[in-house]
Amino acid sequence: MTSRADVEAAVAAAAESGSVDVLVTCAGIIRDNLIHKLTDDDWESVMATHLRGTFLAAQAAQAHMAKQESGAMVLVSSTSALGNRGQANYSAAKAGIQGLAKTLAIELGRFGVRVNCVAPGSSRRP
Secondary structure, X not given: OOOHHHHHHHHHHHHOOOOOOEEEEOOOOXXXXXXXXXXXXXXHHHHHHHHHHHHHHHHHHHHHHHHHOOEEXXXXXXXXXXXXXXXXXXXXXXXXXXXXXXXXXXXXXXXOEEEEEEOOOOOOOO
8 A cells, every 4th residue: 555556556457447436445554652652663654554555545546537527435544533542643644534535525526526534433432
């Protein structure tokens, strides 16, 4: 999910079957730690997988969807986007996905492309 060439190749392969109708982005990793213990690598790897990966996939898919004037994207976030102890990197990435989804919906709606974001979370109550 973090390599532009790999993501574009995957979308191109899907397009060979006729059209790109649906994109669901759900790749993710966790590198949880409190902010004072969070390393640069912890931050970068989570951002690259969650946020860059989602961006790359959406960018590659939208080229086909806009041209065919149809398609749907579902970007997976998390309720952790609102903040969660020990997850500064994860929460920031998931919040970024929500902002990306809203922006893509605004930009791509005129081309018949629907973009939504789902944010599953734990059903545990405090």
